Amino acid sequence: MINIEKEIKxxxxxxxxxxxxxxxxxxxxxxxxxxAANYSLLSGGKRIRPxxxxxxxxxxxxxxxxxxxxxxxxxxxxxxxxxxxxxxxxDNDDYRRGKLSNHKxxxxxxxxxxxxxxxxxxxxxxxxxxxxxxxxxxAIKLLSYNAGCRGMIGGQVMxxxxxxxxxxxxxxxxxxxxxxxxxxxxxxxxxxxxxNVLDKKILSSAEEYARNIGVVFQIVDDILDRYGDEKDLxxxxxxxxxxxxxxxxxxxxxxxxxxxxxxxxDEAVSSISNIPNxxxxxxxxxxxxxRKK
Amino acid sequence: MINIEKEIKxxxxxxxxxxxxxxxxxxxxxxxxxxAANYSLLSGGKRIRPxxxxxxxxxxxxxxxxxxxxxxxxxxxxxxxxxxxxxxxxDNDDYRRGKLSNHKxxxxxxxxxxxxxxxxxxxxxxxxxxxxxxxxxxAIKLLSYNAGCRGMIGGQVMxxxxxxxxxxxxxxxxxxxxxxxxxxxxxxxxxxxxxNVLDKKILSSAEEYARNIGVVFQIVDDILDRYGDEKDLxxxxxxxxxxxxxxxxxxxxxxxxxxxxxxxxDEAVSSISNIPNxxxxxxxxxxxxxRKK
Numbered sequence: 001m002i003n004i005e006k007e008i009k010x011x012x013x014x015x016x017x018x019x020x021x022x023x024x025x026x027x028x029x030x031x032x033x034x035x036a037a038n039y040s041l042l043s044g045g046k047r048i049r050p051x052x053x054x055x056x057x058x059x060x061x062x063x064x065x066x067x068x069x070x071x072x073x074x075x076x077x078x079x080x081x082x083x084x085x086x087x088x089x090x091d092n093d094d095y096r097r098g099k100l101s102n103h104k105x106x107x108x109x110x111x112x113x114x115x116x117x118x119x120x121x122x123x124x125x126x127x128x129x130x131x132x133x134x135x136x137x138x139a140i141k142l143l144s145y146n147a148g149c150r151g152m153i154g155g156q157v158m159x160x161x162x163x164x165x166x167x168x169x170x171x172x173x174x175x176x177x178x179x180x181x182x183x184x185x186x187x188x189x190x191x192x193x194x195x196n197v198l199d200k201k202i203l204s205s206a207e208e209y210a211r212n213i214g215v216v217f218q219i220v221d222d223i224l225d226r227y228g229d230e231k232d233l234x235x236x237x238x239x240x241x242x243x244x245x246x247x248x249x250x251x252x253x254x255x256x257x258x259x260x261x262x263x264x265x266d267e268a269v270s271s272i273s274n275i276p277n278x279x280x281x282x283x284x285x286x287x288x289x290x291r292k293k
Numbered sequence: 294m295i296n297i298e299k300e301i302k303x304x305x306x307x308x309x310x311x312x313x314x315x316x317x318x319x320x321x322x323x324x325x326x327x328x329a330a331n332y333s334l335l336s337g338g339k340r341i342r343p344x345x346x347x348x349x350x351x352x353x354x355x356x357x358x359x360x361x362x363x364x365x366x367x368x369x370x371x372x373x374x375x376x377x378x379x380x381x382x383x384d385n386d387d388y389r390r391g392k393l394s395n396h397k398x399x400x401x402x403x404x405x406x407x408x409x410x411x412x413x414x415x416x417x418x419x420x421x422x423x424x425x426x427x428x429x430x431x432a433i434k435l436l437s438y439n440a441g442c443r444g445m446i447g448g449q450v451m452x453x454x455x456x457x458x459x460x461x462x463x464x465x466x467x468x469x470x471x472x473x474x475x476x477x478x479x480x481x482x483x484x485x486x487x488x489n490v491l492d493k494k495i496l497s498s499a500e501e502y503a504r505n506i507g508v509v510f511q512i513v514d515d516i517l518d519r520y521g522d523e524k525d526l527x528x529x530x531x532x533x534x535x536x537x538x539x540x541x542x543x544x545x546x547x548x549x550x551x552x553x554x555x556x557x558x559d560e561a562v563s564s565i566s567n568i569p570n571x572x573x574x575x576x577x578x579x580x581x582x583x584r585k586k
Contacts (some may be wrong), residue, residue: 023442029457029467030447086380089401108382112405113449117442118375119409123416124437133426140433144417148329149410151317154323156406164322171322189507264445 004283012047012053018068019075022125023117034116036106041079043097048217048288049074049187055284056191059277067194069129070139074187076122077147083115085156098234119147120250133195139193146182155179162246169251173215180275181214212268213285218263218293222247223254232292263287297576304347305340309359312368316419317412318586329399329407334372336390341581342367342480348577349484349499352570360487362422363432367480369415372442376408378449391527412440425489432486439475448472455539462544466508475506498564505561508580513584514552516542525585558582 002074019041025034029288044196050071058069086093086101087108093252094104098153103111143150155178158164158171187209189203197203240247248257268285272278307575320329343364350360379386380401387397395402411461419433438444451457451464458465481503485496517526518533519542533540541550561578565571578586 011358025442027443027447029443029451029464032453033442033446033450061352084405087405089380089405101551109453110450112357112377112380112382113442113446113453115407116373116412117446119445120437121443123433124441127430127437128432133430136430137420137426140416140420144413144415144420147327148413149318149323149406150320152411153326153406154320156402157326158322160325160402160406207300215344 002279002283004287005278007283008046008048008287009092011051012045014041014051014077015047015054015068015071015075018072022072022076023121026218028169031226032110033113033117036081036102036110037079037118038184039105039116040083040102040114043099043288045097047071047075048182049078049183052184052187052210052281053191053194053282054279056188057194058274059190059275059281060195060197062191062197064131064194066129066131067191069125070190070194073122073126073129073143073191074183076118076125077143077152079120079155080115080118081147081152082117083111083118084142085151086291087111096114129194132236135193135196135198138198139190142193144187151178151182152180155182165246166250169248171247172248172251175212175220180218181211184214185210186219203263205274208271209281209285211267212264212271213288216261216264216285217288218266219257219264220289222249224291225293227254230293234293261289295572295576300573300576301339301341301344301580305338306342306367306489307342308343308347308364309335309337312365313370313551315365316414316550320576325399325403326406326410329395329403330372330411332398332531333376333389333395333407334369335521336392338367338390340364342371342476344577345477345503345574346484346487348573349481349568350487352568353485353488353490353495355484355488355490356423359422359424359454360484362418363483363487366415366419366422366436367483369411369418370387370436370445371476373408373411373415374440374446374449376404376411380404384460386523410564422487424487428486428489428491431491432483435479435482435486439479444471444475445473446478458539459543465539465541466542470504470507471509474504477507477510478503495568499568501564502561502574502578505557505564506581508558509554509561509578510581512541512550512557513582515542516550517584517586520547522585554582 023034023038025031048053053071053149083102085091087103093101095101102114118195126143127136129136153264155175158175165175183205188206192203192206228237230237231268264283269282272281299487316327316331318324340383346364347360376395378384379389380396386394388394420429422429448468452466452472458468478500481499482496485499512532518530521530523530562575565574
C-alpha cells in the first residue's frame with residue numbers, strides 16, 4: 001500500500017535540497033536579486049509539478065539527477081509566475097503561502113527582476129542537465145512553448161478579462177487549461193524526456209494523464225473554496241464568491257462537478273496503463289481527487 | 294569601400310522582416326499579449342545586436358536562416374528588458390524611441406506579461422533553429438547565462454543602487470559590462486555558433502571584440518549625452534548630468550574618455566584578425582566609435 005502523502009513529502013524534501021543549490025551567488029553586488037529569487041523559490045509548497053516529473057522519470061527508469069534539474073527548472077518558472085502574479089499591477093497580493101509576497105518583502109523593482117531572473121535561469125538549469133542534447137532541445141522547446149504566450153502566459157491574459165469568462169464555460173476551461181494545465185502537462189512530459197523517452201505513445205499517455213489531473217485539481221480547488229473546511233485549508237473559504245469569480249460552480253452543481261472529477265481521474269489512471277511502475281502516479285491522481293486542502 | 298550605414302540598414306530590414314513572423318497568433322483570446330509584445334519588438338532601432346550576430350555568422354560561412362533565428366531570439370530578450378525597464382516600478386518612462394512605452398500603450402499588467410512572453414518565447418525561437426542540437430544547447434546556455442541574474446539582470450540590480458557607483462569607477466564599469474556588455478558578447482558568440490563554430494580561439498576572439506566595442510559604445514553614449522548635438526541626437530543633451538547619473542565622465546575628461554575608446558576600438562579590431570572576412574566587423578567598430586547619434 002502506497003503512502004502517497006509520505007511519497008510527496010519525501011520528494012519535496014529532495015527537490016528543496018536541489019533548489020537550494022541552483023541560485024548561489026558569491027558576488028555581494030548581485031546579492032539582492034539572488035536573495036529575492038531564493039526567498040520565493042525556497043518557500044515550500046507541495047512541489048506537485050516536480051513530483052510528477054520525478055515519478056514519470058522513475059517509472060520509466062530515468063536518472064534522478066537529470067529529473068531533479070528538470071524539476072528545478074519547472075519550479076523556477078512556476079515561482080516566477082507567482083511573483084509576477086502577486087505584483088500590484090496584477091493581483092496585488094500582500095501574502096503568499098502565509099509569508100509576505102516577494103514585492104512586499106523586497107520592493108517591486110527587485111521582485112520584478114527576481115521573477116525575470118528565475119524565468120531566464122530556468123533555461124540555464126534545463127540546458128545544463130546531463131542528457132543527450134537532442135532530448136534536451138525537446139525539453140527546452142516543450143517548456144518554453146507551454147510557459148510562453150501560447151501557454152501559461154496566454155492563460156494569464158485570458159484571466160485578466162474575467163467578463164469574457166462569465167457566461168462561457170468553454171472559455172473558462174480553456175483559460176484553466178492554459179494557465180495551470182499547460183505546466184502540469186509539461187511536467188509529465190518532462191518526466192518522460194528526463195528518462196530519455198521520446199516515444200510518441202508514451203508522451204501522449206503522459207499528456208492525457210496530466211491534462212485530466214490538471215482539470216481535477218482545478219475542480220477540487222473550486223469545490224474546496226466554497227465548501228471546504230477552513231481548519232483543513234488554513235485559509236477562509238468563499239473567496240471566489242466574494243470576488244465574484246467565475247468558477248466551474250458557476251455552471252454546474254457541486255455534485256456534478258465532483259462526478260466529473262471522478263470520471264476524469266479514472267480516465268487519467270487508465271491513460272497511463274501502458275506506463276510501467278505506474279502505482280505512485282495512480283495514487284497521486286486519487287489523492288488529488290480526494291484532498292481536503 | 295564598405296558603406297557601413299547601408300549595411301546596418303539592410304540587415305535591420307532583414308531582421309525586422311524575420312521578427313515580424315515570430316509572434317503570430319490566430320487566437321483572438323490571446324491577442325492582447327501578442328499585440329503588446331509585437332508593438333515593442335517591431336518598433337525599429339538599429340538592431341546592432343542582430344547585426345553583430347549576422348556578421349559573425351556570415352564571416353564564418355554560417356547559414357543565414359539560423360543566424361536570423363538567433364538574432365530574433367536575442368532581440369526578443371533585449372526588447373523584454375526595455376519593456377520591464379520602462380515600468381513605473383523601474384525607470385517609469387512614458388516614451389521609448391519616440392513612441393509611448395509599452396505600459397503607457399497597453400497598461401502595466403499587459404506590458405509585464407508581454408515582457409515575460411518575449412523572454413520565454415525567445416527560448417522557443419532559439420531552440421527551434423535548424424542546427425545541430427549540441428551547438429543549439431551551447432547557444433541556449435550562453436544566452437540564458439548572460440541574460441540571467443549573473444549577467445544582464447545582475448547589471449540592472451547594480452544600476453538600482455546608484456549610490457554604490459558614485460565614487461567607484463571599477464564598479465561602474467562592472468555594472469555596464471553586465472547590463473549592456475553581456476548581451477553584446479552573447480551576440481558575437483551566437484554569431485559564431487550559428488556558423489557551427491565551437492572553436493575556443495574563435496569564440497574568445499569574438500568575445501574580446503564584443504567586450505571592447507561594448508565599452509566603446511557606452512563611453513560614446515556618455516560623451517554624446519553631455520557634448521553631442523541635439524539635432525543629430527534627436528533628444529536633449531545633458532540628461533545624465535540633470536539626473537545626477539554617474540558616468541565615465543564623472544571620473545575622466547572627455548579627451549581621456551575618447552582616447553580610451555579609440556584604444557579599445559583598435560584592440561577590438563586586432564582581436565578579430567584570426568576571423569576571415571572581417572571587414573564589415575572592422576567597419577562597425579570604427580562606426581560605433583565615431584557615431585554622432
